[in-house]
Amino acid sequence: MRVEIWSDIACPWCYIGKARFEKGLAAFAHREEIEVVHRSFELDPGRAKGDIAPVLDLLAKKYGRTLEEARAMEAHVASNAHSEGLDYRTEGRDGGNTFDIHRLLHLAKERGRQNELLDLAYRANFAEERSVFDAETLVRLAVEAGLDEAEARAVLADGTAYADAVRADEREAAELGANGVPFFVLDRRYGISGGQPAEVFTQALEQAWQGRTVLQPVGGGDAAAPACDADGTCEV
Template identity: 80%
Template sequence: MRVEIWSDIACPWCYIGKARFTKGLAAFAHRDEVEVVFRSFELDPHSAKGDAVPVVEMLARKYGRTLEQARGMEAHVAVNARSEGLAYRTEGRLHGNTFDIHRLLHLAAARGRQEELLDLAFRANFAEDRSVFDPETLVALAVEAGLDEAEAREVVADGTAYADAVRADEREASELGVNAVPFFVLDRRYGISGGQPAEVFTQALEQAWAGRETDLPAPAADACEPDGTCAAPRA
């Protein structure tokens, strides 16, 4: 079985959703027979490269909130992240164009190190004081993931490297009707949107494995939208 996950490093619910999916997959009896592929989705593709802004300021502008209210939104997401055992910084993070990160993730996929780089990039962006919008940080993360430094540096410097692969993922997302991330596609038969609870992922995997024709459960879940904003956590 193949599971494809459309996500973006800038999306906190992708960070949380990946952790929940991993837990759901661990509880699935046929987990060793599941191939997981990560696909590209840019939350803010029109932002200028290198023009990263503080997340709190972006949230306040997008939602029409005060800075204090935006900090409250971040704090609420942090509670959800920490409940999954994930570290989460609520101050000092940046938001910007993630195209270079996605290109580098495609290199990592070609070298069999995609998930390693993805996990490192998520942690750098949400838990550590490291900017994933800095080219040198990207190269360092690639090396930590097991990639060749010279090759990673070449890809980061060459804006065309793996660009077609990123755009292909994004076109496919559009064709599938994906308008928020994270979005999970199971064997091209079932789609699940948002950072669902782990047990929902387990149930979805079981249904997809059994080949049932019934719809998968789709309770409300938190997700991030193409304008860079993320839905507030639901009670």
């Protein structure tokens, strides 16, 4: 059975949601028979490639808050991350365009290293002092994930490489009704929005395994579970 996950590296609830999904998957009896595919979703596709700014400044501007209020928002997200055993820096992170990261993730998918690169990119963005909006950092992450350095550099140098694949993922998300991320689709039958608790993912996997045929929201979760929506707004 296939599980598809639409997400963006810039989305903190995608980082947290991935950890929760993996815990839910670990509790599922047929976990060895699940194929997980990560798909592209840009929270801010109109942002210029070189437009990089501190996350706290971006949050303050977006929500009309002071920097201290933005720090409190980040602290709340960090608390959720820490509860899942994830490191999360509330200071010193950058925000920017994620299109190149998504293109590189499609290369990694072809090479069987997608999950490895995604984990490294999340860690670099949210837990380490490494900007994922820098080409050299992305190359190093690709190599750490097991990709060929020259091939990764070639993809980043060619702005058209895997661009169609990224756009196709985004169109498909819209067709499925995903207006925010993380968004999970189980066997093209069930949809789950937001960073739900691990047990909700386990229940959803069990339901999908039974072979029901209609794509519908899975019950038992919080309909208002935190997520980042299509215009880049992240719940805090």
